[in-house]
Amino acid sequence: MVQLPGDGGLDDRVPFLARLEADDRAALLALGGALRYSPRAALIHQDEPSAHVLLILHGWTKVTAAAANGYEALLALRGPGDIVGESAALTGRSRSATVTALEPVQAVAVEHDRFTRFLSASPQVALKLLGLTADRTRAADRRRLEFASLNVRERFAALLLDLARTHGRRTEEGVELAVPLSKQELAGSVGASREMVQRLLKELREQRAVVTGRRSLVILRPDILRQLLTG
Numbered sequence: 001m002v003q004l005p006g007d008g009g010l011d012d013r014v015p016f017l018a019r020l021e022a023d024d025r026a027a028l029l030a031l032g033g034a035l036r037y038s039p040r041a042a043l044i045h046q047d048e049p050s051a052h053v054l055l056i057l058h059g060w061t062k063v064t065a066a067a068a069n070g071y072e073a074l075l076a077l078r079g080p081g082d083i084v085g086e087s088a089a090l091t092g093r094s095r096s097a098t099v100t101a102l103e104p105v106q107a108v109a110v111e112h113d114r115f116t117r118f119l120s121a122s123p124q125v126a127l128k129l130l131g132l133t134a135d136r137t138r139a140a141d142r143r144r145l146e147f148a149s150l151n152v153r154e155r156f157a158a159l160l161l162d163l164a165r166t167h168g169r170r171t172e173e174g175v176e177l178a179v180p181l182s183k184q185e186l187a188g189s190v191g192a193s194r195e196m197v198q199r200l201l202k203e204l205r206e207q208r209a210v211v212t213g214r215r216s217l218v219i220l221r222p223d224i225l226r227q228l229l230t231g
Contacts, residue, residue: 013135013139013166014135015079015080015081015082015083016055016081016082016083016128016129016132017029017055017081017082017083018081019128019131019132020125020128021124024122024124024125027118027122028055028110028118028125029055029108031110031111031114031115031118032052032055032108032109032110032111032114033108033109034057034106034107034108035054035106035107035108035109036104036105036106036107037059037101037104037105037106037107038101038104039101039102039103039104040100040101040102041100041101041105042098042099042100042101043061043084043099043100043101043105043107044084044085044095044097044098044099045095045098046064046065046066046095046096046097046098047094047095048094048095049088049094049095050085050088050089050092050093050094050095050112051111051112052085052089052109052110052111052112052115053083053084053085053086053089053109053110053112053115054083054084054085054099054107054108054109054110055082055083055107055108055110056078056079056080056081056082056083056084056105056106056107057080057081057106057107057108058080058104058105058106059079059080059101059102059103059104059105059106060077060078060079060080060101060102060103060105060167060178060179061077061078061079061084061099061100061101061102061105062074062076062077062078062099062100062102062179062181062185063075063076063077063078063084063097063098063099064097064098064100064185064188065096065097065098066098071188072184072188073188073189073191074181074185074186074188074189075097076136076139077102077166077167077179078099083129083132084099085099086115086129087133089112089115089116090116102179102180102181103179103180146158147191150229152190152191152192152196152200153200153228154228154229155190155191155192156186156190156192156197156200157225157226157228157229158229159186159189159190160177160210160217160219160225161222161225161226161229163177163179163181164177164219164222167179168219171218173211173218173220174211174218174219174220174221175218175219175222176216176217176218176219177216177217177218177219180215180216181215181217182215183197183198183201201217204224204225207221207224208220208221209221209224209225
């Protein structure tokens with residue numbers, strides 16, 4: 001991944017497994033069984049009861065939530081080292097979101113009860129999970145602040161810069177987003193319609209700020225995106 005000079009964004013995100021000591025990480029992974037998911041397969045479904053948590057070893061996923069009117073929001077991207085499904089496991093409530101593979105994914109599934117017993121016996125791991133939860137809450141708070149203070153065009157520019165910072169890879173053309181997101185998924189991340197995102201991408205292509213393909217996007221001129229944020 002590449003760091004774009006001058007980008008803002010959140011502090012570098014540290015996945016759950018990377019926060020653990022080697023022995024704790026190995027003990028936790030040993031509790032579960034390996035699973036594989038093909039692209040677009042659902043790992044977890046919104047509103048279903050909690051049966052297990054998933055520890056992602058390889059591949060990237062998207063976390064989405066659907067409203068009663070059918071609108072789907074992209075909440076987060078989770079990848080290698082991340083944990084998903086832990087909130088429902090800890091609270092006993094149903095799943096609050098759907099997790100879908102964006103590419104081939106390998107994960108370890110740990111049953112709900114085994115996971116909670118492990119946390120009870122491993123206070124240091126429980127504290128690391130609490131720290132992760134706090135970091136995710138801060139990220140969500142920042143996102144709400146951006147929604148309140150920025151218009152859609154500015155939110156979209158901020159999203160692309162953040163994706164480039166966290167999921168970008170340098171190519172001869174520019175910085176390619178390494179996770180395949182559709183226009184609908186980009187729209188759901190900034191609270192906009194698919195049509196609005198299409199218009200914004202058209203504007204950026206005309207300015208030669210980006211190049212787009214089917215589920216691909218390369219940022220050629222990050223400085224133009226920054227200008228949209230600074231006015």
